[in-house]
C-alpha cells in the first residue's frame with residue numbers, strides 16, 4: 594500500500610481498465626492485461642468494492658463498474674486535477690484527529706520543501722481545529738484538507754495566501770452551482786447569512802524566513818441538516834442543503850485546487866493588487882456596519898477597506914479609524 598493511499602497499484606490498474614471499458618469485462622481478460630492470476634483479480638476487485646466502488650460481477654460476463662466511490666480518494670481527485678504542483682501528492686486518511694496535525698508531523702520529520710503542494714485529506718476528523726483555537730466539527734461528508742506550502746513571499750504578505758484560498762472556494766461554489774457565495778473577513782465563506790467553509794493558516798517561521806505554512810480548508814459539503822452542529826454564534830449551512838443533493842466532492846476539490854493554484858502563483862509573483870481586487874469584489878464585509886470582537890473588546894463601526902496586509906479598516910462611530918488584524922467580524 595502506498596503511503597496515504599488506501600488503493601494499491603494493482604487495484605488502481607484494474608480500476609482504470611474498468612473505467613475505460615463500456616460494459617463488462619472478463620476476469621480472464623483483466624488477468625491477461627495486468628499479469629496477475631484470476632483469483633488475484635477477484636481479490637483486488639473485492640478491495641475496490643470495500644473502497645466504495647460499485648462493481649457488478651457475473652460468472653458469465655465478468656466485471657462491470659456501475660458507480661464510482663463516494664469517498665474522497667486520491668484516484669478520484671486526480672481524475673479532475675489540472676494543477677502544476679498542488680495535489681500532485683495526495684495523502685488520504687479515513688479518520689484522523691486533524692489533517693493539520695498530520696501535516697505538522699510530516700514537515701517536522703523531513704525537509705518541508707519536499708512537501709510543497711502536498712495535500713492531506715481526511716474523510717472524518719476527530720479533533721478538527723478552527724480559528725482562534727476553536728474546535729472544528731468535521732463529520733464524514735465534508736471536505737477536510739490541509740495544503741502544505743513553502744511560499745517565497747514576505748511574511749507580512751501571508752494573508753494573501755488565505756485570501757487566495759477564500760477566493761478559490763467562493764469562486765468554485767459560484768461556478769459549479771451558480772450560488773452567490775461571498776467572503777466574510779477574515780476568511781470564512783458564506784452563502785446568504787450562513788457559513789459553509791472556514792480557512793486557517795498555520796505558520797512555521799523564524800525571523801523573516803518561512804519554513805512552511807499549512808493551509809487548512811474545511812468545507813461543509815455533503816452534510817445533511819441533522820448532522821450539522823450549529824452554534825448560536827455562527828449559523829452554518831452545507832452545500833448539500835443549499836443545492837438540495839450531494840455534490841461530487843472529488844470534482845469540487847480538484848476544481849478548487851486549480852482555482853487556488855492560479856491565484857497562489859500570482860501571489861508569488863507579487864501581484865497582490867489583483868488578489869486584493871478580487872477579494873474585495875467577493876466581500877460580504879466591506880461597506881457594511883459590523884461588530885468586531887477581539888479577546889479584549891467588542892465595538893461597532895463601518896468596514897471601509899482592507900489594507901495591503903489584509904487588515905480590516907474600521908471607521909468607528911466617533912470618526913476614529915482602526916486596523917483590525919485578528920478577531921471576529923459580524924455584519925449587523
Ligand code: BTN
Nearest residue numbers: 691721722723724738791809811
Ligand atoms: C475556521 O475556524 O473557520 C477555520 C476552520 C479550518 C478547518 C480545517 S479542516 C482541515 C484542517 N484541519 C483542521 O483541523 N482544521 C483545518
